[in-house]
Amino acid sequence: MAAQEEFFTGIPKIPYVPSAGPGDVMCFKHYHAEEVLMGRKMEDWLRFSVCYWHSFCGTGADPFGSPTLHRPWNEGTPMESAKKRLRAAFEFFTKLGVKYYTFHDRDMAPEGSTLEESNRNLDEITDLALQLQSQTGIKVLWVTCNLFAHQRYMNGAATNPDSHVLAYAGAQVKKGLDIAKKLGAENFVFWGGREGFLSIHNTDVAAELKHMANFFKMAVKYKEKIGLKCQFLIEPKPKEPCKHQYDYDAMSVIGFLKHYGLESHFKLNIEPNHTTLAGHSYEHDIVMASALGMLGSVDSNTGSPDLGWDTDQFPMDIKNTTMVMKTIVQQGGLQPGGLNFDAKVRRESTDLEDLFIAHIGAMDTFARGLRNAVRIIEDGLIAGMVKERYSSFSHGIGQKVEDGSATLEEMEAFIKQNGEPKVTSGKQEKYESIFNHYI
Incomplete structure (x- = not known):
């Protein structure tokens, strides 16, 4: 039976083996979910999540080459493969030992020829998702709507010059919020993939920003109407696919939210690869958002700043993860957000085990970053030096x-x-x- 089909044969639940050697890559050497640091379990500081689109919908195709990742769950009709994909994903989550996953509406279920058909597909697949969540205890960290891939959104969604398109985006988000409530999502993310412009000559910037703000206000009202208890997040990105995207970086988004009176309804989901695209350091937007009380979640990936595009690699730099975790621990954690691996294996990494190796390596890298951050904070040396540097503001003028x-x-x-x-x-x-x- 399909329900009993195993996709990752020969791969058991990934163990914690701190004594493992350098060649042992199918075990955790540093991530120990139950280990307590500063009064909280490691798994609760890190709140790891696997993203559905890269890990289970990705094919390895790029602008210069055809698919290289031929997955066993991509066989059959679109709905048959969607169900296989979901079962494969939950097998992966369980064996990896994570408690959360994230998805776009159109990753989970294929888009139909009408909105009604798309919604029916989503209802059917999320019925299965709800069943699998109940069986495993795995939860949705966040849901988001794909408002950028379909040709109707080529000129944007919430910022489209045609109100008919904006209305379609609104209908899609309405369903996305219903699904978020159905599955108990802890957050809902808005990423404006095409909310920006390619040419200023044909763009009314003031109108588009106002329309986007009003679109968010509609989402807030509907969230309150249906009693959806989740955190709203906006994910900044400076460019790609647009020449300029309105959600350029953390400070741009915070300024936008404050200008339109939305700051109490949203926090930020920061993706470090996007931060470096904006010309900042890896940790920059995480630090800036946290300093203003607006850091809600992190899309934990990395890129190659020398390339200048969004490569969505798994994070393996311990200095980077130490800086990120220092900020997260200092603000008391990310909950209800988390560390979502918005990352994809390279198109040359074609074995199914590579999907495990990539996540294990990244989880260990963040675990090491967490341990480092805790030592820095508990020792207090750097914090004491910073305090002394600003000591003149503790008295007098x-x-x-x-x-x-x-x-x-x-x-x-x-x-x-x-x-x-x-x-x-x-x-x-x-x-x-x-x-x-x-x-």
Whole structure:
């Protein structure tokens, strides 16, 4: 029977083997789900999630080549393969030992010739998903709607110059929110894949931004109407496929949300590969969003900044994951968000075991980053140095600046009394050397 079919034959549940050698890649050497760090289990700090689209819908095709990943679950009619794909995915989640997954509506079920047919397909497949979730205890970290792939969205969805297209996007999001409630999703993500412009000559930027804001307000109202208890997230990206996308980076999105009075309804889902596309460092948008209380979740991948496009690689750099986890631990965790592996195996990595190896390696990399971050925070050396660097704001004129009561007249009086400030070293190299001690 199809229900009993095993897709990853010969691969057992991935064990934790800290003594494993460098060639042993089918076990965790650092990720120990039950290990407690700073009062919380490792699995609860990390909240790992597997993304459905890359791992189970990906074919390895790229603009220069045909598919290379020929998966056993892609056989049969579109609905038959959708059911096989879902069962394969839950087998993978269970053997890998993760508790969450994410998906686009059109990954889960094939799009029909009408909205009604698409919705029926989605209902049928999510009935099976609900059954598999109940059997395994695996949950949905977040749902999102694919408002960029179909040709109707070639000029955008919520920012389309044609209100008919915007209405279709709204109908699709309505169904997506219904599915999120049905499956108990903890978050719902909006990624504006084509919300931007390719040419400013044919674009009314002010109108498009207003329409996008009103689209989000409709989603907020419907979420409240149906009693959906989940966090709304917006995922920034600066370019690709558009020349310029409105959700350029963390600060652009936060400015947009505050301008339109939406900041209390949304947080950000940061993808570091998108951050580097915007010309920032890997951890930049995670740090900026967290500093303003807006970091909700992380799409945990990486890229090659020298290439200049979104390569969606699995994260394997321990310095990067240490910086990310330091920020996450300092803000008290990501819940209800998590670390979602929005990453794909390379088109040359064609074996089914490569899918496991990639996730295991990335999970271990984040586990090491978590342990490093905890040591940095518990030791307190760097935090103490930073506190000392800003110590002048704890008293006198600095305290007045800190609490917002200072005036320019007081600034002038202070300088007349105290004269030229003594410039002190920033000690950048010292901070970097100390940070390297923990890696």
